[in-house]
Amino acid sequence: MPSLDIVDMVYQDGVPNPSGLATMHGIALMSYFAAAGIKTPDAINDGDATAASVGAISTPHVFAVGKCMKKLYGTQNKGEAKEEAVGDEDSTATKSSITIMVPGSTAEMNAMKKKLNASHGLLFVSQADGQVRQYGSELFPCHFRVSWGTGTNESYRGYTITATCYGDSVIYTPGLNFTPAEAP
Amino acid sequence: MKKQLQNDVAGKYQVLEGHGVGEYQYRGETVHLDALSLPEADRLVSKGFPYLVTLPVKTKAVRKRK
Numbered sequence: 001m002p003s004l005d006i007v008d009m010v011y012q013d014g015v016p017n018p019s020g021l022a023t024m025h026g027i028a029l030m031s032y033f034a035a036a037g038i039k040t041p042d043a044i045n046d047g048d049a050t051a052a053s054v055g056a057i058s059t060p061h062v063f064a065v066g067k068c069m070k071k072l073y074g075t076q077n078k079g080e081a082k083e084e085a086v087g088d089e090d091s092t093a094t095k096s097s098i099t100i101m102v103p104g105s106t107a108e109m110n111a112m113k114k115k116l117n118a119s120h121g122l123l124f125v126s127q128a129d130g131q132v133r134q135y136g137s138e139l140f141p142c143h144f145r146v147s148w149g150t151g152t153n154e155s156y157r158g159y160t161i162t163a164t165c166y167g168d169s170v171i172y173t174p175g176l177n178f179t180p181a182e183a184p
Numbered sequence: 185m186k187k188q189l190q191n192d193v194a195g196k197y198q199v200l201e202g203h204g205v206g207e208y209q210y211r212g213e214t215v216h217l218d219a220l221s222l223p224e225a226d227r228l229v230s231k232g233f234p235y236l237v238t239l240p241v242k243t244k245a246v247r248k249r250k
Contacts (some may be wrong), residue, residue, distance in 0.1 A: 024209060034202070060234055062202050130212020174234045179206030179217070 002042060004044040004054060014039040018128035021079040026069030026124035028134075030141050034181070037062035038122075038138045041170050056171040057134065063181035069124060071178060074100035078156070081125050081133065083169060094168045096135050098142075100121055103158040105148070113159060116144040123163045124176055134163040134172040187218040193225045199234040209236055 039059045041048040052058075078101040086095045102109060120141035125133050136142035142163040149158045187205040189197065199205055205217045210233050217235070220228075229236050 007189075022212065026209075058232075058234070060200065060203065097244065126209070126212070173232065175211060176209035177203070177235075179204040181202055182204045184202045 001045050002047055004049050004051065015040060016129065020128045021074060021100070022076055022126035022128055022130065023046060023076050024176070025072040025074060025126050026070045026178070027048065027121060028063070028067070028069045028124075029047050029121040030068040030138075032063055032121070033068075033110060034062040034064045036143050037064070040103065049184075056102070056173055058099070058173045060174040061178065065183050066180045068177050068180045072100060072123075075103055075156070075158070079134065081127075081169070083118060085164075093166060094167050096163075096167070098125055098135055098163045100125075100161045101158055102161060103156070103172050105150075105157060109159055113146040116146045116161065119144060122175075124172055125169075126176065129133065132172045133169045135163060135169050137167050140165050140167040189217060190220065190222075192222045193220055196222065196239060197225055197229070198239055200237055202233045204233055208233075235236075 010049050019172060038143055039057050041055065041057050042052055042053040046053075080144045081096070081098040083094050083096045085092050087093045120136075120143055121136055121143050122136040127133065142165040144157055144165075147162075148159045149157070188194065189199070189205055199217065208217065210228065211231065212236045215228065215233070225236055229238070
């Protein structure tokens with residue numbers, strides 16, 4: 001079976017590489033997407049796969065009519081996204097976890113806490129350079145855990161949203177879509 | 185009221201099928217399609233913005249002289 005070849009992996013001198021997250025992200029429940037509307041990257045053993053087609057999605061997902069991503073603000077320098085390799089030799093996969101902290105204490109966010117704690121979806125995380133990564137997939141959607149705390153008088157009051165999923169994150173080049181879908 | 189592309193933008197582009205005229209965020213830039221000028225639309229499309237699709241160029245039918 002053919003598989004993607006490896007390439008040189010070198011330092012890109014002169015290319016900015018800021019760390020951390022931006023402050024605006026997108027979140028969508030699985031029910032928000034049209035039938036067959038979630039695009040997927042190529043697998044590494046697809047015959048015509050390229051590094052770009054495996055590591056990124058360049059075609060926008062199609063949402064159900066009236067649906068789109070919802071905005072998710074996260075306090076800067078509080079959030080983080082990371083992936084780790086899990087599993088045994090010859091059976092290694094990826095597990096991702098993302099933390100986003102939303103300030104405040106509101107009835108609306110209390111309700112979102114209840115809703116997200118019982119939901120699965122995709123998370124579109126904006127990084128410091130504006131690049132968006134998608135976490136979760138149709139096969140392995142993100143599971144959310146939302147907690148809240150007052151913090152101390154010198155810390156942080158707000159909601160902590162933690163999303164976890166198996167599978168690799170993928171760069172989502174179309175960016176964030178906050179416009180409800182229309183009938184074709 | 186349904187948002188629409190500005191006239192000069194609508195003369196050159198249409199919104200990708202199934203998507204609407206509204207707010208997007210592309211490469212860290214917030215984009216409001218209804219407020220977009222034609223030069224801004226051209227710039228975004230040249231960078232790969234996928235939600236605007238170039239309309240086919242209309243050509244005038246030429247009648248052959250007998």
